[in-house]
Amino acid sequence: MPQIDDKLAPIYEEVVRRNAGEPEFHQAVREVLESLGRVVAKRPDYLEDALIERICEPERQIIFRVPWTDDKGRVQINRGFRVQFNSAMGPYKGGLRFHPSVNVGIIKFLGFEQIFKNALTGLPIGGGKGGSDFDPKGRSDGEIMRFCQSFMTELYRHLGEYTDVPAGDIGVGAREIGYLFGQYKRLTNRYEAGVLTGKGLFYGGSLARTEATGYGNTYFTRAMLQTGGTDFDGKRVVVSGSGNVAIYTIEKVESYGGKVVACSDSSGYIVDENGIDLDLLKEIKEVRRGRIGEYARLKGEGAYFVKSGEGSIWDVACDVAMPSATQNELTGKDAKKLVANGVIAVGEGANMPSTPEAIRTFQQAGVKFGPGKAANAGGVATSALEMQQNASRDSWTFEQTEARLATIMRDIHDSCYETAEEFGAPGDYVIGANIAGFIRVAEPMRAFGVI
Numbered sequence: 001m002p003q004i005d006d007k008l009a010p011i012y013e014e015v016v017r018r019n020a021g022e023p024e025f026h027q028a029v030r031e032v033l034e035s036l037g038r039v040v041a042k043r044p045d046y047l048e049d050a051l052i053e054r055i056c057e058p059e060r061q062i063i064f065r066v067p068w069t070d071d072k073g074r075v076q077i078n079r080g081f082r083v084q085f086n087s088a089m090g091p092y093k094g095g096l097r098f099h100p101s102v103n104v105g106i107i108k109f110l111g112f113e114q115i116f117k118n119a120l121t122g123l124p125i126g127g128g129k130g131g132s133d134f135d136p137k138g139r140s141d142g143e144i145m146r147f148c149q150s151f152m153t154e155l156y157r158h159l160g161e162y163t164d165v166p167a168g169d170i171g172v173g174a175r176e177i178g179y180l181f182g183q184y185k186r187l188t189n190r191y192e193a194g195v196l197t198g199k200g201l202f203y204g205g206s207l208a209r210t211e212a213t214g215y216g217n218t219y220f221t222r223a224m225l226q227t228g229g230t231d232f233d234g235k236r237v238v239v240s241g242s243g244n245v246a247i248y249t250i251e252k253v254e255s256y257g258g259k260v261v262a263c264s265d266s267s268g269y270i271v272d273e274n275g276i277d278l279d280l281l282k283e284i285k286e287v288r289r290g291r292i293g294e295y296a297r298l299k300g301e302g303a304y305f306v307k308s309g310e311g312s313i314w315d316v317a318c319d320v321a322m323p324s325a326t327q328n329e330l331t332g333k334d335a336k337k338l339v340a341n342g343v344i345a346v347g348e349g350a351n352m353p354s355t356p357e358a359i360r361t362f363q364q365a366g367v368k369f370g371p372g373k374a375a376n377a378g379g380v381a382t383s384a385l386e387m388q389q390n391a392s393r394d395s396w397t398f399e400q401t402e403a404r405l406a407t408i409m410r411d412i413h414d415s416c417y418e419t420a421e422e423f424g425a426p427g428d429y430v431i432g433a434n435i436a437g438f439i440r441v442a443e444p445m446r447a448f449g450v451i
C-alpha cells in the first residue's frame, strides 16, 4: 500500500480516531493524503494553520429523523443526512443518495470526494453530500412523495442557492427532485430555482443534465485514450450499473463507435455480444423501473443474464472498463482479471468504485486510470451550469450546454495530466486530480484565515 508522508501520517491517524467505523471515509481521505506528500515538500506552508486537518473535518454534519406514512397507513422512520463539507470554492454542492446502505460514513466519503471534484471543474461550487437510508425500490409514487416531503421539511432550513444546493445521486432522479423542489417552494414561499439541480425542464432544469455524468466520463476516458494514440472506435467496453450514469455512458460510447457488451444492476449483469440495445435498456430501466434480467429475456439472441453471486461483470473481457454503479464494486481480483483480458483504460463513472488494490493493479499494469473525482465531474459541472442559467433566468440549448461540458471535461483531463507531470508522477491521474483539486481549495482557505 502506498505510504503517507511522515508529516501527514498523524493527520490520517486522527481522522481514523475521530471517525471510527467509517471505512469508506477513511479510504477517501487516505487516497488524497497519499498524494499530498509531493505538495507539502514543495509548499510546506500548506502545513500551516492546520489547513489539511481542516479540509478533512466537515464544516457541518446534519443528521435528522424522517417520519413518513406508507400506503398501508403505517408510520415509517428513516434517517436523513446532509454533510456540508467545505465551502471554500462556493456554496456546498453535491447529490442526495437514497439507498439502504447510506450512513454518515458513506455521506462523508461522498462529500469529501465532492470537494476536490467540484474544485476541478473550475466552477464556484463547494463540496457537500446528503441522503437517507430510505430504500425507494418498490415504493409507490405516493410513498416516494411523502418521504421526500418529510425529508425536505427538515432539510430546507439548511439549504439555499447561496448556501447549499443538492441534486441527484443513487436513488434520486427527476421524480424525487420534483417532489423535493415542490416542498421547498411550499415551505419557503420562494421560487428559488437555483436551490436544487437536476430539475425537470418545465421548472428550471438544464438540457443535457440528465446525460452529463455519463457523457462527461466518456469525454474524459476518450481524452485518456487519445493520449495513447487511440480512441473508442472499435473498442469493446463494459459499463457497470444501468442507472442514470451508466445509461448515458453507453449512449455516448456507442456514438464514438465503441461496443458496450455488458451492464448490470444489483440483481446481476447482462451480456449482449451484439452491443447493448439502448432503447430496450431505457425502456426497462427508465420507463418500467425493471430489473436488468428482463433485458436478456426480452432481447433473446446473443444476450444472457448472470445472477448476482454467480459471477462478476468484470469477468467479461473488454478494452475499456467504466464502473458506474457504486463504491468498491471493482476489487483487486476484478482488476487482475481485466488486466489479464487486455483492458487498456478505466474511467470511473461512479464515486470511488475501484478499491485501492484495484487502482494499484491497473497502474502497475500501465492501464490508463481515470478516478471518479475527475472522470465523473460532468454531472456536477452541468449542475453548476444549471445554476448559471437559473441565476440569469435563461435556458441554453442542448448543444450550447454540451459544448460547455465537453470543454470542462477536456480542461479537467489536461489539468490532471499536467499536474501529475509537474509533481513527478507522469500519467498518474489519481495524483494529478488530488493535487490539482487540493490546491484550488487550499488557496481560498489560506486567504480566509483560520475558520
Ligand SMILES: NC(=O)C1=CN([C@@H]2O[C@H](COP(=O)(O)OP(=O)(O)OC[C@H]3O[C@@H](n4cnc5c(N)ncnc54)[C@H](OP(=O)(O)O)[C@@H]3O)[C@@H](O)[C@H]2O)C=CC1
Residues within 6 Å of the ligand: 095, 168, 169, 170, 171, 172, 213, 241, 242, 243, 244, 245, 246, 264, 265, 266, 267, 324, 325, 326, 327, 349, 350, 351, 376, 377, 379, 380
Ligand atoms: N447522478 C449523478 O449526477 C452522479 C452520480 N455519480 C455516481 O454514479 C454512481 C451511479 O449513480 P446513478 O447512476 O446516479 O444512480 P442510479 O440510482 O440511477 O443507478 C445506480 C445503479 O447502480 C446500481 N447499484 C447501486 N448500488 C449498488 C450496489 N450496492 N450493488 C450493485 N449495484 C448497485 C443500481 O442497481 P439497482 O437499481 O439494482 O440498485 C443502478 O443500476 C454512484 O456511485 C453515484 O454516486 C457520480 C457523479 C454524478
Ligand SMILES: N=C(CCC(=O)O)C(=O)O
Residues within 6 Å of the ligand: 093, 094, 095, 096, 117, 165, 166, 167, 168, 169, 197, 351, 376, 377, 379, 380, 381, 383
Ligand atoms: N451525484 C453527483 C452530482 C452532484 C450534483 O450535481 O450536485 C456527484 O457529483 O457525485
